[in-house]
Amino acid sequence: MPTIAWDASMTTGVDSLDDEHRQLISWLNDLLSAMSLGRGSAEIAGLLDQLGSYSVTHFGREEECMAKYRCPVAAQNIAAHRDFVTTFTSFRHEFDRDGAAAHLVVRIEIEMMRWLTSHIKRTDTQLAPCVTAA
Numbered sequence: 447m448p449t450i451a452w453d454a455s456m457t458t459g460v461d462s463l464d465d466e467h468r469q470l471i472s473w474l475n476d477l478l479s480a481m482s483l484g485r486g487s488a489e490i491a492g493l494l495d496q497l498g499s500y501s502v503t504h505f506g507r508e509e510e511c512m513a514k515y516r517c518p519v520a521a522q523n524i525a526a527h528r529d530f531v532t533t534f535t536s537f538r539h540e541f542d543r544d545g546a547a548a549h550l551v552v553r554i555e556i557e558m559m560r561w562l563t564s565h566i567k568r569t570d571t572q573l574a575p576c577v578t579a580a
């Protein structure tokens with residue numbers, strides 16, 4: 447089962463945001479592992495809830511930072527976060543309906559794990575030069 451790890455290519459220039467990314471990645475790995483190992487639905491639902499609420503908190507903090515440092519991708523970042531929340535919500539509904547079905551594990555890997563790493567690398571890291579320039 448693939449797991450992901452935070453690395454220096456994900457540096458945003460704001461230590462607290464980097465810590466939040468590490469936490470999100472760690473919980474996503476936990477979630478994928480719990481689903482793949484067939485853990486109970488209460489445990490998986492708990493991981494999903496934790497991840498969902500932490501994502502929203504993180505997105506809010508990061509959006510404030512991008513506004514503060516006048517990051518050129520601020521609006522694009524907000525739109526991407528909204529899309530993720532929509533995806534996450536539909537995923538949560540599917541889990542409530544179908545449980546940890548194999549296709550949901552694949553969706554978590556593609557739509558959440560790969561999404562998160564590429565979003566951090568392509569969008570969130572654009573904050574770094576803005577912080578340096580401030």
Ligand SMILES: [Fe+2]
Nearest residue numbers: 508523569570
């Ligand atoms: Fe972001």
Ligand SMILES: [Fe+2]
Nearest residue numbers: 467508566570
């Ligand atoms: Fe982020």
